[in-house]
Each structure stands twice: as structure tokens, then as C-alpha cells.
Amino acid sequence: MSAPDFSSASWRKSTRSNAANACVEVASSADGIAGVRDSKERGCGAILAFNRRQWAVFVADLKSGDLDFR
Numbered sequence: 674m675s676a677p678d679f680s681s682a683s684w685r686k687s688t689r690s691n692a693a694n695a696c697v698e699v700a701s702s703a704d705g706i707a708g709v710r711d712s713k714e715r716g717c718g719a720i721l722a723f724n725r726r727q728w729a730v731f732v733a734d735l736k737s738g739d740l741d742f743r
Contacts, residue, residue, distance in 0.1 A: 679708050
């Protein structure tokens with residue numbers, strides 16, 4: 674499996690981002706892979722990649738409160 678291409682992706686900042694620049698951005702690659710990155714690392718940082726099913730499960734868990742980040 675080759676790495677997804679996010680070079681022309683339209684990145685969106687999370688609505689939960691705060692003024693202290695603790696932000697994440699998400700985008701979709703041309704082949705439907707969801708990417709997540711730190712907004713401070715634009716273009717040079719790591720991108721976490723999720724297939725459609727993984728992304729749907731992750732978002733559902735976030736919305737339900739099943740993930741505890743403390």
C-alpha cells in the first residue's frame with residue numbers, strides 16, 4: 674500500500690481548537706483516506722492516516738465520549 678497523497682488536500686482546522694494554537698487539522702486524500710495533522714507543523718510534520726472505516730469509528734467514539742484523554 675502506498676502512502677496517501679495529501680499535497681492538494683484542503684485542510685480544515687478543528688472547531689475545538691483554542692487560541693493557544695493547540696490545533697489539529699483534517700483533510701481527505703483523493704483516494705478517501707482521512708489525514709490528521711498538527712496545525713503548527715504544516716507541510717513538515719507527521720500525518721496520521723485513517724481509512725474510511727477507521728475514521729468513522731474514531732469520530733463516533735469521540736462524539737460518544739468513549740475516549741478519555743486525561
